[in-house]
Amino acid sequence: MTVIGIFGMGYVGSEVAELAVQRGYELYATDIDPEVIEQLRDGTHAAAIPSEAVTATTDGARLVSESDVIVVTVPSPLNSSYSVDLTALESVATTIGEALDSDQTDQPLIAVESTIPPGSTENVVMPALTEAGSVVGEDFYVAHAPERITPGSDDWPMKDLPRVIGAVTETGRDRAVSFYDSLLDAAVHPVGSPSVAEASKIIENAFRDVNIAFVNEVARSLSELEIDAIESLDAAATKPFGFMRFEPGAGVGGHCIPVDPYLLIDQAQQSGFDHQLLKLSRDINDDMPSYVVDQTVRALNGVEILPKGSEILLLGRAFKGEIDDTRNSPSYAIESELSEYGCEVDIYDPFVPEESTVETPYTGADAVVLVTDHTEFEALELGDIADAGTEVFVDGRNVFTPEDAVDLPIEYVAIGR
Template identity: 40%
Template sequence: MDWTENLISKTLDKTAVVGIVGLGYVGLPLAVAFSKNFHVVGYNIDPEKVELLKQKKSYIEDVKDDEINLEMFSPTANPDDLKQCDYIFIAVPTPLRKDKSPDLSDVKTAGEEIGAILQKEQFIILKSTTYPGTTEEVLIPILEEKSGLKAIEDFGIAYSPERVDPGNIDYNMNNTPNVVGGLTPEFTDIGAMLCENVSTEVVKVTDCKTAEGVKMIENIFRNVNIALVNELALIFEKMDIDIWESIEAAKTKPYGYMAFYPGPGVGGHCIPLDPYYMAYRAKHFGFIPRFIKTSGEINDYMPIHTVNLANKGLNSIGKNLWGSNILILGLAYKGNISDTRESPAASVIDELVER
């Protein structure tokens, strides 16, 4: 395609403008990372957050105020400002509905807003966590309908899963490998070429749905193993075995074992959600993902078990939940961060209040 030559040239000489739609836990660190080499336009629908960024004030723990370089980074609440961009990343939330089905409304809205201003020769990269097939079957039709343009012929598109772990001091965007899968092999190469500017290693995969599948594997693996150890904790409790001591001893095996730990449930934007995204998608292919669904159910039960333990402890000293004063220590889904997304602490509190 002739039009990609200009994009490749601008990427190599770093004159390309990078747009980021969604300036949250993924989008803002991504914007800061790219602003070290490219001019970045960061679009967010919340004008208050945009105003904070214009004052060089970060609302994300992983981004320090002095990392915001307004000479290279332009925060905006106006989607028209994305017209000047050569690349546009979509980094918006993908939550679950109450019935545990995927809620892609933010991705669809972002697609509609981008489609309304989409220019020929722009390149769109979806980073939001989602089930395989979303880029091709949900996003591209919206972009084409709103813009009147055609993917491949007029604009590029790829998927690159986010790998942000809030509060992790060892692994960040720079030293965590970046996965990229494009609609065509050339789009994969172009997306990888761009991402090499923010990641020391870029892994290219066959296509968009393969890249989407990578994210599902990563977090379903964690969810399933957490569920396994949670179930073992429930069993060991009945047997009067200390699950923590057993895990520490198991860790001494130098091969074939990876430690996971029991807890009051799972939290964050990925682990509690991704299994349900995959289960939803699998049903479209006539497959019932029993193992994945069971792991989700086990982890969803753990907040209730936590309250049961509190009740048991109170009963042992002649008290009941009703009428007791309960202190909750820790509201985030893991230690030393302020991120409360999908935190099991909320479910524990709800259950305590209900009782």
């Protein structure tokens, strides 16, 4: 039986582990957090795998020696200057390289799924793997297969998402294609190098970031012109070709769209190229929480409520609807800026109860700001919110329409309306 070893049991590693067990692979897993190892051992980890289906270990060398395929899903965070930190990836690659045994009958395939700047597999991973003397193509094979996950989507599970594969050698590419063919139901798309695979992932998410920035800017512009941006987008979307619909909103969160463009921005800058469009798009999207705060303060003043001392309820802590993931959620920036105005801010998110400060959306706060488009929030009754005493409702996801608030004693504000 083929054995899969996973370095990093966070969100991506957990998804890979679940799918590997479903496919009947024997599984080894390790993580830098000892608590994660214990959770895997006692069956309380977030990954939906029984404890008997995985050998959880803190010994990375053991995982390497036992595995036919080693999947690396460690994070690649940004530092304070928006440059990527590949320390975790380099450390894991060094651990793998030191544990490789040239006497092994079957050379393991090392598949890096972490999102990384173009050139990182060959310029960072490969040197760490070979430092102890191992040779690619003789002692191991390496490929980059950037992860594709859509948090909270039942329509696109990992097994149904096509995967891009770029490898250092032709045999490594074939090994990687064979492995992912067995793991996924979707197509596998091999490319000429790891760098092409690395770039493809950043292009995917930078494309979304740029287009979200476009509709955010258009929504703000049309709002100043007293034109309904949503109705305008509806009209534009009737064109059957050449147009792809994106939605304006309170901000971009998660660990992909607001992060990945910087991987290309920084890498290109080191080669003398300035990504003006990608940087501008990041600035526009990063400014949306401030725009929501400005709209909230303006609306409060409009109903003669001073922001200082006012009570504000934020609906949503997760960065998108129907999930509990709060990474880079615009909710945090909105809360912080409202607090600077002297507002008293509460949070309600049914998916993140540990960060909720109230248990109901009907608190009678002076203003309610909808940040996350959970289905529960879409079912809210604006009339009941108004009856509870709220005078301002800021719809940061355009869940409702201005017509929904007609004849209600509440000031309705939305993005681009």
